[in-house]
Amino acid sequence: MSWVTRFLWDHNAFYHRLMLRRLPSSCTRVLDVGCGAGAFATALARRVEKVDALDRSEVMIAEARRVVPPNVTCILGDVLTEPLPPETYDAITSVTALHHLPLDQALPIFARALRPGGVLVAIALPKADLARELPIELVAMVAQRVFAGTFFLLRKLGLGTWYARESTHDVMPVVLDPPLTTREVRAQASALLPGVRVRRLLFWRYLLVWHKP
Structure with missing residues (x-):
């Protein structure tokens, strides 16, 4: 492992x-959508009785099955086509998977699967928007290095x-240029989920939270 690699750290885990x-x-x-290697599903399993961890990558599901506890069910499937039972979940979570999905298709699916009072919580990557987010980009570049060293x-x-x-980080699917800026995500999500909140986070992520009435 090179010294550069040793200094890299997991921004996803930072926001768990x-x-x-x-x-x-x-x-x-x-329901944890795009569960990857199962890190966040494992964290969820310490807090809730049952976690359904869904991912469309056979490699990721195989990795997740190696580490998750018994109260996590790993499902190989695509959330856009997987028949999710309606009004079943108290919460739906997603860590850096939402930018892989068309919002106009994915968000209504999540809304139907949530119970009344349920919460959708997602962290995802926004497209760069330097005209509006240059200050936060500059702060992130400096903070990234300080945090890495610490x-x-x-x-x-x-x-x-x-x-x-x-170790599985390098085989996870990556979108080098996410399709939507934070502002565009907020506009699209607001049209589909009234009351949704979307805000830019420091380390190249946005947070989307919606409470189902």
Whole structure:
């Protein structure tokens, strides 16, 4: 492993706690869309009784099945075609998968699958929008390096994993140029899910939260 690789850290894992805090206080069953290698599904499983972890990649589902606890069911499938039972989930989560999906198709599917009072929480990658987000981009570039050094030092001192990148990270599907800016996501999501909140996060992600009436 090169010294550059050792300094890299997992921005997705950094936002896991932010997402967990958005779960309903009473939460029994959760759908994790685009579960990847199962890291967030595993975190969810410590908080809720049952997690359905869905991914369309055979490689990712195989990795997830190796690590998830018994209360997680791993499902190989595409959320756009998988028949999800209506009004079943207390929460639907997604970590860096939403930008792989057409919002006009995916968001109504999520809305139907949520129970009344359920919550949709997603972290995804926005398209660069330097005209509107240049300040946050500049801050992120500096903070990325400061955090990388701090997390690396903490790992070297044996004080935890501190967002170390997993070995499966390099085989995960990646969209180099997500199709929508944060502003465009907000506009499209608002038309489909009244009351949705979309905000840009520091490290090249946006957060989407919607509470189903």
